[in-house]
């Protein structure tokens with residue numbers, strides 16, 4: 389993590405964040421689905437569409453040259469059009485992605501803990517997410533206090549209570 393810094397995400401980060409969203413959607417895809425095909429799916433696109441909206445909270449991780457290397461953000465979805473990790477009204481859902489060459493160096497954990505702090509500051513009591521049970525990201529979430537609240541065929545919905 390040497391030289392890595394975090395900063396709040398801005399509207400100008402939408403393009404990079406959509407790349408990280410593609411990484412998250414493609415976590416196991418071999419070969420990876422093309423960016424345009426992933427973002428063509430409204431169930432994926434909705435996590436970044438219109439960035440930045442009221443209530444969105446995002447962090448960008450940057451390398452020593454201020455180039456973006458990872459992003460994490462939370463967004464609230466309405467109960468009548470819930471996200472994959474929906475657990476309740478006004479509970480924001482997390483998206484997290486790190487450039488492949490920067491993984492397993494603590495960047496994802498730093499983004500996650502930074503987002504928790506900001507979510508607390510924004511008055512949130514919980515954050516939720518949906519993660520495939522085979523994705524090693526699940527270990528990161530469990531180690532940061534997320535617990536499984538429901539399970540689908542392949543994915544778990546996990547919640548972190550913020551204190």
Ligand SMILES: CC(C)(COP(=O)(O)OP(=O)(O)OC[C@H]1O[C@@H](n2cnc3c(N)ncnc32)[C@H](O)[C@@H]1OP(=O)(O)O)[C@@H](O)C(=O)NCCC(=O)NCCS
Pocket residue numbers: 411412413415484485486487490491492493494495496497498517518519520523524525527528531
């Ligand atoms: C998931 C992801 C964001 C984690 O970011 P990261 O910077 O690689 O994670 P960190 O280096 O902070 O590691 C945190 C923990 O994740 C787990 N982890 C990370 N890389 C791992 C690997 N290759 N194998 C197994 N566990 C791993 C470990 O539990 C690790 O904790 P440890 O270092 O104490 O062992 C990143 O791997 C990624 O972008 N993956 C593709 C997108 C994705 O799947 N997003 C989540 C969708 S729900």
